[in-house]
Amino acid sequence: MNSYRLTSRVAGPRSLGGTMRLLLCLVALLAPMSAFAVNPDEVLPDPALEARARTISAELRCMVCQNQSIDDSNADLARDLRLLVRKRLADGDTDQQVLDYIVSRYGEFVLLKPRLSEKTYILWGAPIALFLIGGLALAVYARRRTGKPTGKPLSAEEEAQLKDILGR
Incomplete structure (x- = not known):
């Protein structure tokens, strides 16, 4: 009797090793890029002003999305509000003045954390x-x-039967 040895090679994680790892790394690195809604042309040249703008933008609700801050939203209105915040800060307004200005135009609902x-x-x-x-x-x-109470109490006869059963 002849015995034949059947072998088949199935492509597994080891055979695709380097390619799969590279692809996985690229996906992991590029996937969060869509989460950054602030475009490079919106960024202020002064890092301190930009940090203030990002802080204020994180406190303001996108009126289109309503569940995101304008800092996280890609909506056109959110972009306009981000630009407005940066313009007001560049003009010398304080953080509170910027917030008050936007609240005066859009109402308290624009604040993610209401006062x-x-x-x-x-x-x-x-x-x-x-x-x-x-x-x-x-x-x-x-x-x-x-x-x-969990139930009615046992009668004297029932207690005697129970003692007999338990052997006491």
């Missing part, structure tokens, strides 16, 4: 109130649950 004011007391107080109400409800539930 504490009479209009926002509920917004800031609701999480604390809900946490306290939830804790109180949990405490009441736990107290009621431990106070209830």
Whole structure:
């Protein structure tokens, strides 16, 4: 009887070693590039002013996306707001003046972290109130649950039968 040895070579991670590693490294390096929304032409020449602009931009909501800061958004309005922030800073405005100017034009909604004011007391107080109400409800539930008897007590006859079964 002849025995034939069948071998097949399947391309695995080792056979593609260098190419796969290189491709994986390129993907890992280039994938985050789309996350940077600030274009090179928007960057201020002064690093201190640019850092202030980035800080302010991170605090402002993109009115198109509504779940991103203008620093992270690629929307045209976000770009316009980033340029406005940089222009105002270059003109000598303070950070607060820039924020106040943008809030005066777009309203409090443009701030990702709303200011504490009479209009926002509920917004800031609701999480604390809900946490306290939830804790109180949990405490009441736990107290009621431990106070209830689990069933009716055994009669004298049932207790005697139980003692006989257990051998006491």
